[in-house]
Amino acid sequence: MKIEEIKDPTFLNNYDVKKMETLSKDIRQFLIEKITKYGGHLSSNLGVVELTIAIHFVFDFSKDKLVFDIGHQSYVHKILTGRGKDFHTLRQLNGLSGFQSLKESEYDHSEAGHAGTSIGIGMGLAYSSNVNNIRNNVISIIGDASITNGVALESLNDLGHRNHKLIIVLNDNEMSISQNIGSLQQFLGQLKTKDTLRKNYEKYSKLDKAELIPALNILGKAIFNPVKKNFAPQNLFENLGLEYMGPVSGHNIGDLIYALNKAKETTRPIVLHVKTVKGKGLKDAELDKDGKFHGLAKKNVSLGNLLYKKSWSEIIAFIVYKKMKNNSKITVITPAMKSGSKLEKIFSDFPKRSIDSGIAESHAVLTAVGLSLGKARPFVSIYSTFLQRAFDQIIHDVAKMEQPLIFGVDRCGIIGEDGASHQGLFDLPFLLNIPNIVVITPNNQEKAEEAFNYAFAQKAKAVFIRYSKNKIFFNSDFSTSNKLEIGKWEKDAWDSKNNSCIISYGDFFDDIKEYLKKNDKKINLINALFQKPIDKKMMLEIAKMKYILVYEESYIEGGLASKMLNFFNELRLENMPKILVRGIKGDFIQHGVKNEVMLLNKLSPEQVFNEFKSFIDLDETR
Ligand SMILES: Cc1ncc(C[n+]2csc(CCOP(=O)(O)OP(=O)(O)O)c2C)c(N)n1
Known part of the structure; x- marks a missing residue:
């Protein structure tokens, strides 16, 4: 048949x-x-x-x-x-x-x-x-x-x-x-x-x-x-x-x-x-x-130039491995995703400090809290979508007890072929409302390492380091002792005479940066590395801008932009900047190759930039 x-x-x-x-x-x-x-x-x-x-x-x-x-x-x-x-x-x-x-x-x-x-x-x-x-x-x-x-x-x-x-x-x-x-x-x-x-x-x-x-x-x-x-x-x-x-x-x-x-x-x-x-x-x-x-994975999917690229999971595992070599307290926990999060080498070289808790996200986080209370340094590697299962533990056990856990939140953002149940689009909206934690989305290997340096220096704050399923450039020789400064965003392209700016983070930041460069578009650009806390000093500076685009790979409601809008609102400015926010709206996002899903949701850098341009033009012609 x-x-x-x-x-x-x-x-x-x-x-x-x-x-x-x-x-x-x-x-x-x-x-x-x-x-x-x-x-x-x-x-x-x-x-x-x-x-x-x-x-x-x-x-x-x-x-x-x-x-x-x-x-x-x-x-x-x-x-x-x-x-x-x-x-x-x-x-x-x-x-x-x-x-x-x-x-x-x-x-x-x-x-x-x-x-x-x-x-x-x-x-x-x-x-x-x-x-x-x-x-x-x-x-x-x-x-x-x-x-x-x-x-x-x-x-x-x-x-x-x-x-x-x-x-x-x-x-x-x-x-x-x-x-x-x-x-x-x-x-x-x-x-x-x-x-x-x-x-x-x-x-x-x-x-x-x-x-x-x-x-x-x-x-x-x-x-x-x-x-x-x-x-x-x-x-x-x-x-x-x-x-x-x-x-x-x-x-x-x-x-x-x-x-x-x-x-x-x-x-x-x-x-x-x-x-x-x-x-x-x-x-x-x-x-x-x-x-x-x-x-x-689908055969023959074009992943671009893979020569110097590695997946975010591989890069994070590489950084954590280096840290574990120098710090005998660091213990890695994964709820059944050792292979997905590329932790095999850590597990084989540090068996005493590697825990696979099974498909048990809440339990994995609780184990990490216990480790931390016992003065070990837990690193919890967990997919964004499965972090949802540990929501209560993050509030009730991690944040309230002020435990300095380090979370590697893997597979953040639009997930591609696994579709609606696996999207990494909910973690930001639920994390940003929890007191006493820090949320960072690095956009490259260097920033990731700096984020880990920052996280391991914490004594009473859990740090969530978020990254996507993408592949990015990798350099095995890279090492830095720099730390991120809490809440600090970074200006990228900047011209103080220009009255508009784009704010983004993670892969979306890199995507828009590349688009602007390729198409020779001149506009101020900010890398909002921290989504919690936000950079209040920078916010005061951009409050003087006329137009702002916030471009984020998250549900808009409860995302970075909503925190920014609250902040602006409290400033009671006479002339508020006009703000366009582009990210995921309303519905569940279905399966499909990430680029196609972005196009469908009008989220490609080109679509978003053009929309921002029309938004400005329309306002200027009024
Ligand atoms: C809450 C949750 N955590 C992690 C995963 C990722 N995951 C997908 S399949 C799988 C293994 C399932 O094993 P089993 O239930 O024995 O089914 P099998 O694939 O062996 O048939 C895991 C851990 C998931 N889908 N849900």
Whole structure:
């Protein structure tokens, strides 16, 4: 069958196990071909091919509900629900989302991007079936790393004492992006797949759907029940009040269908533990322990001159590494993003001072607070989007206790292909309102190093150093002992006779600077390195300007410009400068290559500069 021709999963009703196995091979081939070309999550999807087929075979998602945790492993589900033909648009502007998407298909019953949400949402959906007197099944699929997330554990705790029918399919591949960690993982590791139905393969593999399930029920009984008995006494899930079944081989369709059917028959919440191999079918991906095949970039994306460029993550890791060499107190913490944030060398060379806390952002920040209270120097490396999970800890534990933590806020700004759930556009608006912290967005390696010098000199203030996913120029010889002066902005191009200026920071500052230079445009330009505190002295100076453009890679509401406007307002000036603010407005920003997303949102340096020019011209002609 051509993968692109699949319209909906009903064709599976006419499939036997053998045909489903052939389909698995074809889907794997398709995934490898498309993802290596167009980019996306590869290993996680290769691991759930048989599992997703079996789920669609057993359940009917025109009435049952399916919730993927994160959703990065929902590609096979997309294929079976008629979206294979659109895979050439995956994660591109106006194309298929890389996660489940309510707007994309009636078969997508929820959305995510962040870990740990599927059990709570699944429980709510099951509850809603009771409220609405509907008889259906709700299935939440969650990985062994995501189930360790605090939110998921809260949901398990609540679910266990209720009687809602929720089937939690625990997809255990022993991997997070890189190797999974933690005691829950160790517990899961003790549970081995004892046996499978494979030895009876000839008896069931060619049966049609009506005959298959009764046959599996007879064959499976003898095999699975002893497994359950063996592990029941010490089973964590059963102790939490949930039913437990497994572990089941996630690559054996007969086993999966048997087990899913059994789970379907229960009336209580059940965990169906399925063992899969991440990257199944592609040797390099199967052996990958560092997450190289977890997510792939689009092939042939032009990244400009890469010769002297490195990603911001690499540069920050390089700076922190140097600091760790000279200061034995510095300890690095990442919530499961060691590979994404390029911390591998730090972890291998300073194992005693490197902590992977698992997918547990709030806990990671709390651990850092404890380290700091104990007079160590924690550096928390965390993606902007996942920092959202630690909002309360930043206020309640970091800022209120005046702990001098250093945060490397990775992947700030427009994120590109991962889209709405992963945008790094919320951290500024929530950070700028928290007392007793400092927020800096450097625009190059030198400023980043100076920001770290400043941060490590602090005794009672947490410093958030923000950087994007971009690549920038890198010099391995560079080192400075300079520090940034708190709150100080820098004038770049400056002519005191010119009555207008542009204020920006981070990559946007560099983008507009380059645009002005290339196009020989003369205008005052300020690098607002600190977003908190703002440079009040400079603000008093620019209060005399006639026109100001604030160009920021953040939501406008609550961003730098709103802080500036408050300040100007309090000055009660007779002649306020006329201020144009350009950044993200209102809506969630969808997936797509960053430059395209910027153009769509009228945020390219050229668009913004021209708009500023018209803004001035219009005013002058009044
Ligand atoms: C709250 C949160 N933190 C971090 C991530 C980044 N992340 C994406 S996939 C992933 C690993 C998930 O592992 P698992 O749940 O076991 O699924 P697998 O990919 O192994 O199938 C991580 C850490 C995230 N999506 N959400």
